Amino acid sequence: MHSPELLKGTLQTIILKLLADNGKMYGYEIxxxxxxxxxxxxxxxxxxxxxxxxxxxxxxxxxxEKMSMGKRVRKYYFLTPLGTSTAIQKIQDFEAFMKTMFQVxxxxxxxx
Amino acid sequence: MHSPELLKGTLQTIILKLLADNGKMYGYEIxxxxxxxxxxxxxxxxxxxxxxxxxxxxxxxxxxEKMSMGKRVRKYYFLTPLGTSTAIQKIQDFEAFMKTMFQVxxxxxxxx
DNA sequence: TCGTATTACCTAAGACTCCAATGTATTTGA
DNA sequence: TCAAATACATTGGAGTCTTAGGTAATACGA
Numbered sequence: 001m002h003s004p005e006l007l008k009g010t011l012q013t014i015i016l017k018l019l020a021d022n023g024k025m026y027g028y029e030i031x032x033x034x035x036x037x038x039x040x041x042x043x044x045x046x047x048x049x050x051x052x053x054x055x056x057x058x059x060x061x062x063x064x065e066k067m068s069m070g071k072r073v074r075k076y077y078f079l080t081p082l083g084t085s086t087a088i089q090k091i092q093d094f095e096a097f098m099k100t101m102f103q104v105x106x107x108x109x110x111x112x
Numbered sequence: 113m114h115s116p117e118l119l120k121g122t123l124q125t126i127i128l129k130l131l132a133d134n135g136k137m138y139g140y141e142i143x144x145x146x147x148x149x150x151x152x153x154x155x156x157x158x159x160x161x162x163x164x165x166x167x168x169x170x171x172x173x174x175x176x177e178k179m180s181m182g183k184r185v186r187k188y189y190f191l192t193p194l195g196t197s198t199a200i201q202k203i204q205d206f207e208a209f210m211k212t213m214f215q216v217x218x219x220x221x222x223x224x
Numbered sequence: 225t226c227g228t229a230t231t232a233c234c235t236a237a238g239a240c241t242c243c244a245a246t247g248t249a250t251t252t253g254a
Numbered sequence: 255t256c257a258a259a260t261a262c263a264t265t266g267g268a269g270t271c272t273t274a275g276g277t278a279a280t281a282c283g284a
Contacts, residue, residue: 095219230282
């Protein structure tokens with residue numbers, strides 16, 4: 001598990017990217033996907049996930065759709081056009097920031 | 113200039129790494145070095161730098177030494193042994209986190 | 225020599241982001 | 255049948271950085 005401070009600022013980027021790749025997803029599914037992609041090393045907590053999803057929705061980057069699964073109601077989130085362009089932007093920003101950090105820390109740009 | 117949220121959690125790592133590479137530095141010098149290494153794209157503000165330096169000192173990672181330059185007094189910071197090992201650890205953590213982020217965002221691990 | 229930019233230190237109030245804890249309820253499977 | 259997993263959500267607080275402010279010495283061009 002990583003030092004949690006580093007995650008700050010990346011949560012929105014992760015969520016937007018996952019939705020860009022997968023079309024629509026519901027909250028719990030996002031947590032599982034992040035866990036899987038990170039080999040268990042990132043664990044989104046619900047206390048950070050749901051407020052962030054609601055915030056992104058309020059900003060017009062996401063829309064929701066409710067789906068009934070028997071008695072249970074699932075809430076799917078998907079990108080609006082604004083959300084799609086923001087996703088692209090955030091990923092670019094992240095890559096640029098990484099380049100800068102590698103320069104400042106004078107690390108090799110090759111991670112593997 | 114990068115979105116400031118991304119910087120969160122990396123400030124201590126940057127400071128410790130610079131001190132590991134340069135022996136001793138004073139506050140203003142650190143801001144200039146970061147600016148230089150990042151091609152002007154990172155600008156440490158004093159409001160974040162000095163509290164962080166003081167915190168690292170309080171935690172025993174740094175020590176200080178005052179140097180008189182005429183009437184002006186410069187405060188040099190340098191790593192303690194604990195600071196040195198923490199620096200190494202923080203850089204490793206950062207690299208590991210980057211690898212994870214690249215996996216989660218499904219980006220190429222080659223930045224250049 | 226006067227004023228501005230730069231060097232150099234610092235603090236305080238607040239914003240923002242995330243986490244831990246807590247709550248509710250359904251479904252799956254041993 | 256009952257614990258674990260699925261699935262949603264909120265609240266209070268902790269931590270980190272920014273904005274804005276303050277002080278003072280030095281360098282340099284007009």
